[in-house]
Amino acid sequence: MALGFTPAIEIYGANETLINQRLISWEHIDAAGIESDQLTLVLDLEGLEGLPNLGGKVGLRVGYLESGLVNKGQFLVARRTPTLFPFRVSLVATAAPFTATDETGFLLRRSASHGPTTVGALFRELTSRHGFSPRVDPALSLIKIDHMDQSNESDMGFITRLANKYRAVTKPVDELYVLAMPGQVKSLSGKVLADVRLSVTRNNRPGDHGFISATLDDTARDKSQGCKVSWWDAAAGVFREVTVGKAPFKVVRQGCQSENEARAVGEGEVRNMARQKLKVKISCPGNPNFSAEGLVLLDDTWPDFMRGRWSIDKVTASGDRTSSYRCMIEATCLDPDAVAFD
Incomplete structure (x- = not known):
C-alpha cells in the first residue's frame, strides 16, 4: 500500500x-x-x-x-x-474507560476468595460487574482454578495477576475487556490485523523521508526450552513437580495447588520463553496500519538475520500536523528458530 x-x-x-x-x-x-x-x-x-x-x-x-x-x-x-x-x-x-470517580469500584482494594472455578468464569465475573463485556481466549477459558485469594487488591490488579500467572495478556479495548494469549488481543476484540510489510529503501540515510533504523536485541535469548513447576499435594502432604517442555529446564518458583494448575502455568511459561528470545526496535516512517498485537513483515530488503514476521508489542507514533510522522516499533520475533545468525 x-x-x-x-x-x-x-x-x-x-x-x-x-x-x-x-x-x-x-x-x-x-x-x-x-x-x-x-x-x-x-x-x-x-x-x-x-x-x-x-x-x-x-x-x-x-x-x-x-x-x-x-x-x-x-x-x-x-x-x-x-x-x-x-x-x-x-x-x-x-483509551481505558476509567474515570477519577471510579463509580463501580474497579480500582478499590478488596479481599476475597475465589474457587473452585475456571479462568474464564472468574475473569467474566470480575469484569462484568464493572460494566465491561468480557472476551476470553478459548485456550485459557477452561483452565481450572481450585482456589485463589484476592488479598487487599483492586479487581483490576487481581485480573492483571491472574493473566500474568498463565503468561496471558489482558487489556480493555473500548467497552470490551480481553483476556488472551499474546498476539490474540485484537482478534478477540473483533479487529482483524493483517501483516504490514516494511521495506528498507535502497538509499537509506538519515533525513530521507523513508529512513529506517533498527536495533536487534538478543540478550534475552534463553537456553531453557522447558520448565519445572511445583504444586502442593494436600492429600499426601508433599510438594510434587510437573515438567513441561524439554531440557534444559527453568525452575518456576510459583506455588500451585493442583497438578492441572501447575501444568497450565508451565505451558504459559514455555510459550513466554519462546516469544522473548529476540526483540527488535525499529524507527520508521509513520504507518497507521501498525498496531500492537499486529504483525510486521520484514521483507528481503532487510539483512537475513532480521527478516521474517515479528509480533508488535508497542507502537509509539508521533508528529505534527504537516511536517513529520514517525513510528517507533517494539516487536518480538514470532519464530525465533527461523532467524539466521552467522
Missing part, C-alpha cells in the same frame, strides 16, 4: 475545532498487554483568554493526505498540564 508523503491528523469529538486549529504536536502509544493506549496532544494557547475547559472524549484519525486517514479509536481526556512561556497546554487521554 502506497502511504503518500503529506502527513495528516484529525481530532474529532469534544473541543475538536479548537484542538485541530491549535494542535502543535501529538503522540499516540498503542501497547500490547495491560498497558492502556494513550494519546498526548500539545496545543498552542497564545492569544486565548484564560484556560479553555478541555475534557471529554476525543478521537484520533491519522495517515496521509494521498492515501487517507485511519481511525485509531477514542480516548478519554484524563489530565491537562498548562505551561507558560511558551503558553501551551498538554492533554493526556487514555
Whole structure:
C-alpha cells in the first residue's frame, strides 16, 4: 500500500475545532498487554483568554493526505498540564474507560476468595460487574482454578495477576475487556490485523523521508526450552513437580495447588520463553496500519538475520500536523528458530 508523503491528523469529538486549529504536536502509544493506549496532544494557547475547559472524549484519525486517514479509536481526556512561556497546554487521554470517580469500584482494594472455578468464569465475573463485556481466549477459558485469594487488591490488579500467572495478556479495548494469549488481543476484540510489510529503501540515510533504523536485541535469548513447576499435594502432604517442555529446564518458583494448575502455568511459561528470545526496535516512517498485537513483515530488503514476521508489542507514533510522522516499533520475533545468525 502506497502511504503518500503529506502527513495528516484529525481530532474529532469534544473541543475538536479548537484542538485541530491549535494542535502543535501529538503522540499516540498503542501497547500490547495491560498497558492502556494513550494519546498526548500539545496545543498552542497564545492569544486565548484564560484556560479553555478541555475534557471529554476525543478521537484520533491519522495517515496521509494521498492515501487517507485511519481511525485509531477514542480516548478519554484524563489530565491537562498548562505551561507558560511558551503558553501551551498538554492533554493526556487514555483509551481505558476509567474515570477519577471510579463509580463501580474497579480500582478499590478488596479481599476475597475465589474457587473452585475456571479462568474464564472468574475473569467474566470480575469484569462484568464493572460494566465491561468480557472476551476470553478459548485456550485459557477452561483452565481450572481450585482456589485463589484476592488479598487487599483492586479487581483490576487481581485480573492483571491472574493473566500474568498463565503468561496471558489482558487489556480493555473500548467497552470490551480481553483476556488472551499474546498476539490474540485484537482478534478477540473483533479487529482483524493483517501483516504490514516494511521495506528498507535502497538509499537509506538519515533525513530521507523513508529512513529506517533498527536495533536487534538478543540478550534475552534463553537456553531453557522447558520448565519445572511445583504444586502442593494436600492429600499426601508433599510438594510434587510437573515438567513441561524439554531440557534444559527453568525452575518456576510459583506455588500451585493442583497438578492441572501447575501444568497450565508451565505451558504459559514455555510459550513466554519462546516469544522473548529476540526483540527488535525499529524507527520508521509513520504507518497507521501498525498496531500492537499486529504483525510486521520484514521483507528481503532487510539483512537475513532480521527478516521474517515479528509480533508488535508497542507502537509509539508521533508528529505534527504537516511536517513529520514517525513510528517507533517494539516487536518480538514470532519464530525465533527461523532467524539466521552467522
